Amino acid sequence: MELYFMGTNAGVPSLERNVTSLALRLFDERRSFWLFDCGEGTQHQILRSPLKLSKLEKIFISHLHGDHLFGLPGLISSRAYQGGNTPLTIYGPTGLKQYIKTSLNISESRIDYQLDIVEHVGGHLFEDETFRVESALLDHRIASYGYRIVEKDLPGKLDSVLLSSHGIKPGPLYGKLKRGESVEAPDGVIIKPEEVLGSPKQGRIVTILGDTRPCPAAISLSEGADAMVHESTFLDELAQTAYDYHHSTAKQAAEAAEAAGAKQLYLTHFSSRYKSEDQLQQLLVEARQVFANSELAREHILYPVNRADGEE
Template sequence: MEIYFLGTNAGVPTLQRNVTSIALRLLEERRTFWMFDCGEGTQHQVLRSPLRLGKLEKLFITHLHGDHLFGLPGLLSSRGYQGGTSPLTVYGPPGIKAYLDISLSASQSRIPYKLEIIEHSGGLVFEDDTFKVEAGLLEHRIDSYGYRVTEKDSPGNLDAELLKSYGLKPGPLYGKLKRGEDITTEDGIVIRAADVIHAPKRGRIVTILGDTRPCQGTLPLAQDADLIIHEATFAHDLADMAYQYHHSTARQAAELAREAGGRELLLTHFSSRYSSQEELIPLLEEAQAIFPATLLAEEFCTFPVHRRTPGNASGE
């Protein structure tokens, strides 16, 4: 599980940064990736990345401001031309379906795959055997949602070395043990499944917050998350401006991460007044003063989502 940034700028693109789009790479877990927001030019960013649109499985929109969805019609259309044939689901606030229906119909775009559009107003928006995604309303000029992606715990692996000591080789008996069934070897040795299976792997939690100023809605989404991705449009010396425009400062993002008990914080959605990564260092420093495990998002960079281990709250 990895985060890959396609756009980290707020409002408008610049020569240095594109507008918002985030990929959650689930290549080991699902052999796919999910995308969160799709600002103008996102499909160009994908072309410069290791991502392939044919692997895009789900796309979540936080809110209907242009810098978060103007790239969506083009990307959906291009996906078909780039070999994308598997189903794709788009999730977003009320209005996302009308936006896409009109855009794709008026442009006579051909979508050669099953496209499902699901509107939501928060709550549980997706769940299967391995993941669930919940959404919560934030505080912005229009309805904006954050998403909490929870990987479900997975069974522990068999202790291969211990089984080898019993003279047991991979085969049907391994399958029984994995299913939690005790077995008896040909030598009459009883092997209890609980003795040869490692502890379950704790699922990871990733919180991706849309545009917001500090509000009560962020905490339930970010609680105990392994990775929190939070907008940091301004440094804290512009806190009044951030509040006026319904955005957050880097310090406010760090305060949320600390209160939520998060493991790691990634800052993104930077104002274009900060034209380079170097000019973002003051934002990083003010956040790290409150929540040391803070990093700056950077386009075309990969950030692994670490798994916390039992008895180790800080992760690997």
Template sequence: MEVYFLGTNAGIPTLQRNVTSVVLRLLEERRSFWMFDCGEGTQHQVLRSPLRLGKLEKIFITHLHGDHLFGLPGLLSSRGYQGGTAPLTVYGPPGLKAYLEVSLAVSQSRIPYKLEVVEHAGGLIFEDDCFKVEAGLLEHRIDSYGYRVTEKDSPGSLNTELIRSYGLKPGPLYGKLKKGEDVTTEEGVTIIAADVISEPKRGRVVTLLGDTRPCAGSLPLAREADLVIHEATFGHDLAEMAYQYHHSTARQAAELAKEAGALQLLLTHFSSRYSSGEELEPLREEAAAIFPQTLLAAEFCTFPVVRRRSGH
């Protein structure tokens, strides 16, 4: 599981950065990737990346402002031309379905795969055997949502060397042990499953927050997350402007990460006033003074989602 950025700018694209789009790569877990927001030009960013739209399984839209949405119709259309035939689900606030229906119909775009649009108002919006995704309302000029992606715990591994020491050869009884069932060998030796299975592997949690002021809705989504991706549109010297425009500062993002007990913080959604990496570094320093495990997002860069150790 790793995060890959296609766009890290706020509002409008610049020559240095494109508008918002974040990818959660799940190649080992699902052989696919999920996308969060799809600003204008995202499909061009995909062409410059190692991503293939045929592997895109889900898209989550945080809110319906253009810098998070205008790239969606074109990307959906291009996916079909690039060999994407598997079903695709798009999640987002009410109004998303109408936007896509009109855009695709007026442009006579042909979608040669099953496209499902799921509008939501928060809560649990997806769950299967491996993952669940929850959404929560934030505080912005329009309804804006954050998403909490939870990887479910995976069973512990069998200690095959220890099992063989009991004289048990690989076979059906291994499967029972894996399920947590005690077994008895032909020689009458009982093997306790708990003695030969390691602790379950804790699933990781990734929180991706849409545009927002500091608000109560952010904390439940970020609680004990392994990675929090938070907007840092401005430095804290512009806190009043951030509030007026319903955005956050780097310091405010760090305060949330600290309060939530997160493991790592990634800052993104930077104002165009910060045109270079050197100008962005003070934002990281501002946040790191409160939450040291802070990094700056960068386009076409991969950030592994580190698994929290037991007891941390």
């Protein structure tokens, strides 16, 4: 599981950075990736990335401001031409379906795959045997949501030496044991899962927040997160400006991460006024004064989401 940023600028693109888009790469877990927000130019950014649109499974839109969704119609239309024929589900606030349908209808775009659009007002959005996704309303000028992605715990490692002593080799019987089923070994011994399975691996938690002022929902969504992505539009000297425009400072993002007990914070959504590396470093310095495990999100870099034991 890795984070891959394709847009870290706020409002409009700049020569240095594109507008908001972030991929959660789940190649090992699902052989796919999920996209969070889709600012203008996102499909161009994907072409420069290790991602393939044919592997895109879900899109989560935080809110309906243009810098977070103007790239959506083009990306949806292009996906089929790049081998994307599997179903695609898009989640987002009320109004998202009208925006997508209107854009595709007026442009007479043909979608040759199953496209499902799920409008929501927060809560439990998705769950299967590997992941659960929850959402909550943040504090922004329009309805803006954060997303909490929870990986289910993984079965512990099998004791291959003990299993081999009973004549059990890697194969179907391994799968049954990992699913919690007892099996009969070739020597006639009944092997129970608890006898050969180590402790489960704790699932990881990733929180990706839309535009927001500091608010309780940002903290609750990020509780115990292994990776937390929080907008950091301004330096703290512009805290009043951030409040007026319903945004956050780097210091406020760090305060949220500290309050939530997050393990790693990624700062993103930088104002265009911060063009130089020195200016960006000021944002990082402010954040690290509050929360040491803060990083500036850089575009086109893979950031592994590590487990508590340090494994990816």
